[in-house]
Amino acid sequence: xxxxxxxxxxxxxxxxxxxxxxxxxxxxxxxxxxxxxxxxxxxxxxxxxxxxxxxxxxxxxxxxxxxxxxxxxxxxxxxxxxxxxxxxxxxxxxxxxxxxxxxxxxxxxxxxxxxxxxxxxxxxxxxxxxxxxxxxxxxxxxxxxxxxxxxxxxxxxxxxxxxxxxxxxxxxxxxxxxxxxxxxxxxxxxxxxxxxxxxxxxxxxxxxxxxxxxxxxxxxxxxxxxxxxxxxxxxxxxxxxxxxxxxxxxxxxxxxxxxxxxxxxxxxxxxxxxxxxxxxxxxx
Ligand SMILES: Nc1ncnc2c1ncn2[C@@H]1O[C@H](COP(=O)(O)OP(=O)(O)O)[C@@H](O)[C@H]1O
Ligand SMILES: [Mg+2]
Numbered sequence: 001x002x003x004x005x006x007x008x009x010x011x012x013x014x015x016x017x018x019x020x021x022x023x024x025x026x027x028x029x030x031x032x033x034x035x036x037x038x039x040x041x042x043x044x045x046x047x048x049x050x051x052x053x054x055x056x057x058x059x060x061x062x063x064x065x066x067x068x069x070x071x072x073x074x075x076x077x078x079x080x081x082x083x084x085x086x087x088x089x090x091x092x093x094x095x096x097x098x099x100x101x102x103x104x105x106x107x108x109x110x111x112x113x114x115x116x117x118x119x120x121x122x123x124x125x126x127x128x129x130x131x132x133x134x135x136x137x138x139x140x141x142x143x144x145x146x147x148x149x150x151x152x153x154x155x156x157x158x159x160x161x162x163x164x165x166x167x168x169x170x171x172x173x174x175x176x177x178x179x180x181x182x183x184x185x186x187x188x189x190x191x192x193x194x195x196x197x198x199x200x201x202x203x204x205x206x207x208x209x210x211x212x213x214x215x216x217x218x219x220x221x222x223x224x225x226x227x228x229x230x231x232x233x234x235x236x237x238x239x240x241x242x243x244x245x246x247x248x249x250x251x252x253x254x255x256x257x258x259x260x261x262x263x264x265x266x267x268x269x270x271x272x273x274x275x276x277x278x279x280x281x282x283x284x
Contacts, residue, residue, distance in 0.1 A: 004028050044112065044120065049105035058245070059106065062099045069238045073103050077110040084116055084153045087184030089233045093194035094240030100190040101158055103240075107188050108156045116153035123160045123222075130172045146172065150179045153186070160191035162221055174226045181229045189230065193218035194237050 001011040009015050009026035013033070016023050026032075045052075053059065054074070063070040069092070076083055076090055083089075090107065092100040108118045121129070126149075133142040140148075149155060155176070180187060194215040204210055213219070215237075219227050 005031055044118065045105060045109055046120070049102065049109075052102055052106045052109055054106070058099055058102060062103065065242065066099075066238075066240055069103070069240060072238055073107065077107060080107075080110050080114055080116070084111065084186050085184075087180070087186050087233060089187040089189070089230075091187075091189040091191065091230060091234040091237045092240055093191050093237040095242060095244060096192055097244030097246040098240040098242045099245065100192075100240050104156055104158060104188050104190050108154060111154045117151075118154045118156060119149060119152045120156040120158065122158045124163055126157060127163075127165055127169050127173065130169050131166075142172070146176055146179070149176045150183065150185065154188060155180060155185070156188045158190050160189060160193060160218065160222065162193065162217065165221075170223050170226070174223060174229075177226050177229050181233055187230065187233055189234065191218055191237075193221055196239065196241050 004011050004026060005028040006026065009028065013026050013029035014023045015026045054077075059070075072090065076088075090104075092103060094100055105120075108120055111118050129145060130142070132138050133140065133145055177187065195217070196214065198212050198214055198216060200210045200212060211219075215227060
C-alpha cells in the first residue's frame, strides 16, 4: 500500500481511533479515491487516447470543424449519469481519421471518471470474443460474456466496419444490443458504414436492386434489427465527414541524420594504402 499523502494514516485512507475503537476518514481520502479512479481509467482507455479531454487537441479543432457534434457530446458528458441512467447513447459516423474514436473515448473516459462501469471493444475484437466462446480453452462461456457485455453501464463499440462475419455471431451481437435496449443501458458506437448519401452507380442496369438508404451498408453488415435498435438508443448518427487527419501525424518524421561515414571516393588514391588490397593493384 502506498504511503499516506498527508503522512497521517497507513495509506488506506482511514484513521483508527483506539479509544473509541472507530475508523474515520483521513484527510488524504478524497485524493486517494481520485487517484484510484485515474488509475482505473488509465488501465482501460487505450494508451493513445488516455489524455483525451475537451481542452486538449484535437478536441478544440474538432469543435471548430463539427460544432453541432461537439455540442451534443458536451451536453452528453455534462449529464453523463442521467444519460446512462436513461440508457441514452450516441453514435458517430463518417470517413476514416476524422476524430470519431477520439470523441467516443472522451465519453467513455468521462463515464469512468464518474465511477460508471465501461467496456470498450472494437467490433472485430468483440465478434472474435463471441466466436471464441466456442473453443474448449475459452476464458469464459458465451453466457458469461454476454452477461458482462449487458451489465456494464456503458458499452463502447468502436470501428464498426466491413468485415467477414457469420450469422451466428451477428445473432449474439443482436442479443447484446437488444438486451441493453430492453434494460435501458447505453451504447456509444463509431462506424464508417453510414454515408452522407449513396448515389446509384451509373453502371448499374435499371433492373438491378440498389438500396439508396445512407445506412444500407451498416444494415447489410450487422443486420436490420440491430441497426433499428441502435436508432432507438442513439437517435440520428452524428456526422463527421472530412479528410483523414492521420497521415499528417504519420509524416511527422525526425530530420534526417547526417551519415556517420563518408562514402569512400574511388578516385581518391591517397586513401588506397589504408583501404587494404584493391582489385587490379599489385599487393605490397
Ligand atoms: N480535426 C482534427 N484535427 C487534428 N487531428 C485530428 C483531427 N481529427 C482527428 N485527429 C487525429 O487523427 C487521428 C485519428 O483520429 P480518430 O479519432 O482515431 O479518427 P476515426 O476514429 O474517425 O478514424 C488521431 O490521432 C486524432 O488525434
Ligand atoms: Mg476510429
